[in-house]
Amino acid sequence: MEPKLIAGNWKMHGTLAECIALASALREKARNQTERGCEFVVFPPTHLLVPVGHVIAGTGIGLGGQDCHVARFGPYTGNVSAAMLRDVGCRYVIVGHSERRGPHGETDGQVRSKAQAGIREGITPIVCVGETTEDYAAGRATSVISRQLIASVPDTAMPERIAVAYEPIWAIGASSSATIDHIGNIHSAIRSTLGGIFGRDKALAIRILYGGAVGPESAPRILQTVDVDGVLVGRASLNAAHFLSLGAPSN
Template sequence: MAHSTPASARLIAGNWKMNGGAGQLREAAKVAAALAGKIGGPRVAICPPATLLHRLSEQLRGSGVLTGGQDCHVEAAGAFTGDISADLLVEAGARLAILGHSERRQGHSESDALVARKAQAASDVGLEPIVCVGETLIEREGGRALEVVRRQLRGSLPPGLAGRAFAIAYEPVWAIGTGARASEDDIVEMHRAIRAELMNLTSHGGRVSILYGGSVTADGAAAILAAPEVGGVLVGGASLRAESFLAIIEAAER
């Protein structure tokens, strides 16, 4: 029988999306100060807009709070106006990269194959990819949620990730930013299915963190994190305020 993931193995990642100017750095400083000196808790990461990444990385240096990018290009350099490479993320201090988020898949027409190339590019320069998967409401209501997520996993994880650090974030598209959340039974069923698929796809599939994302709040985090195979959470709006983000981190420490 699967059990909830130990606190020290969990990953709590905040995705600021396209939010926060320089003043947002004060919230991150509060998070780092509150976590100072704590041992054995979850890994904590903040993924700000690219314009803040270097400043945030410098501010959090030595605090134990990691920083990450929200996307990367498949190429290391070149004539790609408006894009950012994995190398540039590393240079700015990133340790992780969110890839294949549903807002990228839908708003920028990113395919599984493109996400796989991005994951490979990120991993090749030492970033830990957080590869996002998840079904739409139509797909869930049509009974295709498991099928869709399995297909996304197979298509979005390149063979080159074998043996390397990466995480999966399951984010039901219909729950992102809506206040809706998958039921506990649905979360357990999906995370177990993802684990089984990972075991088929890679030799270290049993050790890959599987995060839940989709309107994660301080009030609901404890129940989500107690579910089998849930190895952390990908937090959107609640990561913008230190108070709510710290409450989620505290739930992961139990």
């Protein structure tokens, strides 16, 4: 089995000095950890990928991009391609985050194209899905997420080269995560939908992450839930000790 994936999305946080300090703290704490049963990856702001990558090199902590363009190169001001991410050492790229789908109006089709761009360059896309507060209240979470998956996940991809992150939009940045029962039910439904796309056995190779108000206190229980193969965190990734503790077993 693949190790649990602990993905830290730094979003639009940190100056050069602050991100170098965070990366340095991660390096020191990773050096003092005798055993890590999880795979840790950080997603710094794009312009800081190179300096952060230099600091964490050799620690076992991976590097990822927060987004990518569908094209390899071209006249796309302000964008970054998957080829560019690969060139600076990225192994993962987040696509379809709610902060891209919502404010930037990205469609399922665009998310799918971005995922394909990552796969083309040998980078594993983490395809984000999740329901709004309105969908959640109306009991539409499962149907909304199923639709997003079918339209956003490339069905020609090798299952082991893709990941999915369930992020209920109503829980992102909140003080507490979704209930364990809700997380388990949605992740089970995601696995079932992926089984319809790839076949049941192949779908088992796809890691499904949970994101939404995950912290050191809630992470161990969430990671023990069936069909939860990791977490995608924001705020908790901005503290080196908190981030590296997310994969620790519960007492």
